[in-house]
Amino acid sequence: MPSGSTRTRRVTISDVAKHAGVSTTAVSKVLRKAYGASPDMHAKVRSAIDELGYRPSAAARGMRGQTYTIGVTLPDFRNPFFADVLDGVTAALAGTDYVQMLSRCCNDQVAEAHVHDAMIDRSMDGLILVTPTGTRKHLERIARTVPTVVVGRHGTATGYDTVADDDFTGAGLVIDHLAALGHTRIAHIEHLEPSPARRKEMPNSIRADGYRHAMRVQGLAEFIDIESTSYSREGGYLGAQRLLARDLRPTAIFAGADIVAMGVLDALTEAGLSVPDDISLVGYDNTVFAAFAPVSLTTVDQAGHRIGFEAARLLLDRIATPQRPTQQVKLAPALVTRRTTAPIDG
Amino acid sequence: MPSGSTRTRRVTISDVAKHAGVSTTAVSKVLRKAYGASPDMHAKVRSAIDELGYRPSAAARGMRGQTYTIGVTLPDFRNPFFADVLDGVTAALAGTDYVQMLSRCCNDQVAEAHVHDAMIDRSMDGLILVTPTGTRKHLERIARTVPTVVVGRHGTATGYDTVADDDFTGAGLVIDHLAALGHTRIAHIEHLEPSPARRKEMPNSIRADGYRHAMRVQGLAEFIDIESTSYSREGGYLGAQRLLARDLRPTAIFAGADIVAMGVLDALTEAGLSVPDDISLVGYDNTVFAAFAPVSLTTVDQAGHRIGFEAARLLLDRIATPQRPTQQVKLAPALVTRRTTAPIDG
DNA sequence: ATGAAAGCGCTAACAA
């Protein structure tokens, strides 16, 4: 709000039009690179824009056309994996007129819905929702309102595109690796998924499914052992404590996420157990934390950068062609072997 | 953009007005809790809003009044300290009509300016800039356009409020602690600040000043030893490597930030040195990473949550009273002693 | 290829 004394009126499209001696329509066309403006017109308008230091008001644009704003929602700013995703989005948006604005979703359905609403209220042109917790129905409703890409959830939606890591395969990579090292008592700490409907979509559930499947394929069905807590440091700590209390404790733990592995390490340190001598540990995400030398965690790289890049690419594509059929992109994970896994008799 | 088939027109203020049998002005007043609407009017409008599921368009609001959007810019999403700041902002905004939108600033003056412009273009009501790298002049210009609070920079500005940790004192806490443990060869890894103008404002420079000052006070002037790299893991790694190459290597390292300490630990692990037996290490920020059991880093808590909270509080205050004199809030840091520091002869 | 004019959904003077 201009406050009389200091704040000055913004340069508007009509200032530019007047300065260039053309109509506001012409300026608008140049701004949007729309059809119907001669090279001459372009030049005149461009220089007027530069001279006056004009910048279009996104608010005003939003009332009729686009705001050139992409909204991105994240469940958590502490998990460094998401920073990789954001980098990918940034890379895909570089060179376009689009700007990304972020919000945290709080891992809570109501708060999440508010954030989505807030972005829609602000006329954002498209949304990238990273591992949202909302119901399928809610997501479909959002997607009906604004072009949307959902990251990290599986399944085929009718209204939005999805980009996800192939968590099923990723979990398999972990189990195969541990089995090859001679481990049999391989336990898993999962993020509890209370909603049966979402169990088919959420990465945490898929990872647990992949764990079960791979254990069976390896002939280790009888050793399947899952602790359900949450993808958080506390969840890892609690899950590990319970696993250590078993009569025959596991020789390897597959934590569903690096952040969970952090909690596991807290518990193991406390119990005086060393990794990998006493117990092997694998995470998931390949966050910067996993690469940290004193930790050096074996984990699964799910290519956060590429996930973000693909999501943004799909979104721009959908903004341009809202009618095209939805796409599901699944990216292949890769095992990153470090120093928290060792042969069983090593 | 509505695409004909599926997307439906949004409910507008006139729909609500019609439904409630009142004027749009009345609805607007109720929305803004403005003066001049009877309780009766309130009730009628409220129920119409609920029945129709109306939500105001921020774009339209932005053209005349407020957008109820606070823009927050961060230099880096990987440093978990900033998550604490964001939590504080969120806490202060809870219960208000304001929503925060984030953007990364990339630690680059040009990119940063673009982000600031993007937020201004989107008619945000206020900006919280967390450790921006721009010049003082640039910041003053932003503040002349929109109410602004700058976090993490020192000095008295005429146009914007500031909230910062007392970095000078914080560095002193570290040196006093290490000196009390008998250390004399205490080295520091700082973030290089090329601009002389900003050297008086940036937290990194102030921490280095505090280090020098405290060393002198402790009678350790001759041992002052600074490596200039950057506040990043790579910076810590590089700085530590250089320090370890000294003829007489330091017995303690004060890393300017926890993230730097991470890099130092990488280098120490690589060199086969153990902490704190071979060398003591202190960070700055008290991020979650520092509390992580296998690390257990002694560090300085700069109360990120309170910093964010105060910043948001000041901003809302300035939005309400643009003319009030600027304020500088400086928060006292506290040393958190953990397991990376030990007596020199321990 | 260009411009005039209508209108997007709100807020804020002003009138009643």
Place this chain on the structure above:
DNA sequence: TTGTTAGCGCTTTCAT
């Protein structure tokens, strides 16, 4: 206390 009305800065028909 309430309603009428004029824009805010753009985009978009629709003439020319």
